[in-house]
Amino acid sequence: RMDTRSMWLYRWYYSGTSQWILSFIIFLILSLAFIETPSSFTSTSDIRYRTEPWNPPCGLTEGVEGLCLLAFAADLSVKSYLVGWAQFRKSLWLLAYLVVLVASFLDWMVSLGLVCQEPLRLRRLLRPFFLLQNSSMMKKTLKCIRWSLPEMASVALLLALHLCVFTMFGMLLFTGEKDDRQDRERLTYFRNLPEALTSLLVLLTTANNPDVMVPAYSKNRAYAIFFIAFTLIGSLFLMNLLTAIIYNQFRGYLLKSFQASLFRRRLGTRAAYEVLSSTSGGAGVRAQDLLQVLRRVQVDGTRKQVVMERVRSHGSGLLSADEFQKLFNEFDKRVTKEHPPPPEYRSPFLQTAQFLFGHRYFDYLGNLIVLMNLVSICVFLAIDADILPRDRDDFILGIFNCVFVLYYLAEMLLKVFALGLLGYLSYPSNAFDGLLTVVLLVLEISTLAVYGFPHQGWKPEMKGLLSLWDMVRLANMLIVFRFLRIIPSMKLMAVVASTILDLIRNMRAFGGILVVVYYVFAIIGLNLFRGVIVAPPGNGSLAPDNGSAPCGSYEQLEYWANNFDDFAAALVTLWNVMVVNNWQVFLDAYQRLSGPWSKIYFVLWWLLSSVIWVNLFLALILENFLHKWDRRGHLHSLSGDLEASYE
């Protein structure tokens, strides 16, 4: 559709504001999970100490949700209007959007009809879909994952075969009739087929590594070979093969998407040229026409200025296609940010001072001072390690911190003097510094105001929100945080740190997929395992007696806070299972308390999060780093390279 109204709607829909509003609505509907019953508004999720959470009255979250759903309906109608009915029927994503929206509405109405007492909220499971369909990158990533599924399945099959063969071997090996010790291996890990399979599955993640071999290995060294061979083949070969397969699928992923976006941009430029040149009879583009258009489009201000400048300097002749293209290449260039000029002082003394304090050696001195401050804090931490906090003497540390904060203040002011306020703030590291210095200053002044000047044996009572000790502690933490300013000063570390920053920029799609997976599994877990774990008998305020629980069990390790009783707790529990270490404890506890089928949930989560997602993440890091490395190493202009490849 090319009529004026559609164009206006298109512009408005894809403008920054409306996209931002859409993102906010998605965020809002996703974050409802924290508030809805069971709400996560308790200070702890430990079932022994947990207080009754505040539950929102019926209609509050439902009202917000209804508004969100209405917004999505509007979004869908605009989208489908823009793509047209013919496209809409073909687009699976839009159709799914419609279905999900209708299902959510129906479920929402059922909820309201039952006055929020419904046993199951299906729509909570569907919510992550809104996040998914709004990001084209995430859809692309999903497609990539789908492509690598067949090969991943082959490795998974190999893994399953490996697991089964070793399980049968183990069952036949550890039967132990004569000996008490060998029998312990059987009784603990190889009692029956499902248990043996679980033991070896956990060993595949190395989470029960020495333990599973201990009883057998204590009897005979040779049994170690069985376990070592299993881990070697399973964890080292097959798991890494999975990584290789996933990485292979994502190789060139970044380059390809970069190429595609560049290609689309060039195509757009060319189309614009054709349109503009048609007004002047097809021979070229008049500079005035271009200037007129440029004045009306919304793009980044500084670059637009540069391009318009260039167009003006071109004179009144016609622009050829090549020149036109080159002009627009200006938009692709990375702007090297220019710092505002430093203020100019007349007096030679001030000029010398400006040179001194604007020099990078002054930065180094600052870094050194921060380091000294850190060392002083370290020393005090080491000295005070065995003294209880209330007996610590904060006199000297207080004085030290005061002195250092004064130095930071002086440094900031001198730098502002040397570079000018805008010049100072144009460096991100300075802005970071300055912010922390101001916060530290405010903290120090409020400490002085509340507790007075420091003196020997200075241990005032607590006044206001924070005790003196807390104030000092907070100041120390901020100083530690301020220390991070040294990162850009070290060349090698700066490269690595900038890679990480680039990575974070590129991995929004991966993060989004992680959010979707976490969300879905947390909601499922909430429905399956809510209230399954029951607090042990005993007074909440006293540490309950856990002497009776066997070592290594959920109860003995006091994992009470890791449960599925509310959304936030479920997220942390899922994180802990994803990190894999000790996940057999959760496996065992939930198997005991809610049945053996719970294993399926945990194993699925392990596969999705720890196996697939972590490997995906590794692939992304490899891709990003090698991409960057290639650019640095071969010094070839990527853009020029691409030009050659698609022309």
Place this chain on the structure above:
Amino acid sequence: RMDTRSMWLYRWYYSGTSQWILSFIIFLILSLAFIETPSSFTSTSDIRYRTEPWNPPCGLTEGVEGLCLLAFAADLSVKSYLVGWAQFRKSLWLLAYLVVLVASFLDWMVSLGLVCQEPLRLRRLLRPFFLLQNSSMMKKTLKCIRWSLPEMASVALLLALHLCVFTMFGMLLFTGEKDDRQDRERLTYFRNLPEALTSLLVLLTTANNPDVMVPAYSKNRAYAIFFIAFTLIGSLFLMNLLTAIIYNQFRGYLLKSFQASLFRRRLGTRAAYEVLSSTSGGAGVRAQDLLQVLRRVQVDGTRKQVVMERVRSHGSGLLSADEFQKLFNEFDKRVTKEHPPPPEYRSPFLQTAQFLFGHRYFDYLGNLIVLMNLVSICVFLAIDADILPRDRDDFILGIFNCVFVLYYLAEMLLKVFALGLLGYLSYPSNAFDGLLTVVLLVLEISTLAVYGFPHQGWKPEMKGLLSLWDMVRLANMLIVFRFLRIIPSMKLMAVVASTILDLIRNMRAFGGILVVVYYVFAIIGLNLFRGVIVAPPGNGSLAPDNGSAPCGSYEQLEYWANNFDDFAAALVTLWNVMVVNNWQVFLDAYQRLSGPWSKIYFVLWWLLSSVIWVNLFLALILENFLHKWDRRGHLHSLSGDLEASYE
């Protein structure tokens, strides 16, 4: 040196036999570590049950070692004679070889002089050097590792910074004065700086993941953010960045070494051409000359035949350089192994039978039967899980196995009939099958011979070496093993499996480096920690009371067998630390029993094995797999590609 004697020596030295002898001597001197005091010849390394090991008399291992050292001296002298004095002085490896050899001899003499009572055997540490210097691939890999050291150091620095900043944060965060629960976090994990550092270092490997956050998280949900942020940045970002750096260094490693060897070969061919053509006046090579030379060189028989055939067919004209090169390309080609022709039968019945049993559907039937056998074993394992082995009735399983083994025998014979004996053996999968079938048959027959025919309630007493149950068990294990023959039949799995096989071929250098690192660390560990762990009081045959040990400690987990009291035990202990899970238990135990400096040893081992080596291994897998993938996917002849790149 080009004189006849040197040439003869060169040929003899690089012949298969002498290189094999050298490898064997290296293997011998390395394996001495198992025999020398403290010898590893006990059935278990568990200090509670261990018997006094047999110790070799003084002079036995020393004698073998002396012979080995003499052999190395001969090897060194031949090598240095062949490279010449000028080259020798420049080659660091040869100089180091000399130094190591002299040091070993001196140490050996000291040993003999002290009648094997010396406190420290320095030369045991030096032994892996002999392995290292003998393999050019390992030297190359080491060089690769050295190149990536600067970047690895930058990430390590970042990791250290990350660790330090979070340690200080943690120390300032977990001071807990008012609350008993928050104080538990401090007392357990953040008592003082070294302990906090250790806790977070272990968390970096995720080995104490939920535990370290449990006390704080039980108090307030927000504390989880600290630990999650730490793991996210440390384990996911920085550790994977290390992987990326190592992989980046090893990218193209295989391709490069392949290129280099091809290039050297081409260069050699060209040189041979020049030499041969100079005899005929420089215009070309006479075919007779080439045939004469070919007759005298030692290369693979079948290929030589092919090349000589081609030379003869060329006639008596002169060979140009191009033709000469093409002839020698024959040597680069992969020979596709030809199977011997099947026997030809006259009778049509026999021909039909041959067609039937030579068909691949007959293979599939065999696979199906193996699967059925496996299922039957599984069923019996599941049924008998809760019955003690001595009460199990093996009657039905015995009959089943008998029937299946008879089928396997029939299958083997029919296949031999269809393909001929040589044709049958020319397939590796058939050879594997046949071998296992024969072993199974022997086992079944000996079972019959010893215990007679099976009958209901068949539980004979033990006769000979193995009881009936053990015999059946062994047969079952062999059947499980035989099941692996299905792997090549499944296409996707065959690709993955062949990648793994390729990998094993390519990773000898990596394996060698692992052996070197393990050897050195095991010897150091032996010297540092031998006898540090003392058996708990109590009778060895009774399970000692471990109720008093705190949960999660070395004593409670009964890791007694994981110690450094002999070489084999040290290897297993190092493996367990390398797998990382629960390594904090070893860290803690050795810190308690031999001092805080022991941490350095374990952390160094973790860095070398788990961080560097495992990443190296992953890089190798990625490299291999992608290499293979490229060849399969793009279908470009690598050899042709290389030709273009170096010409």
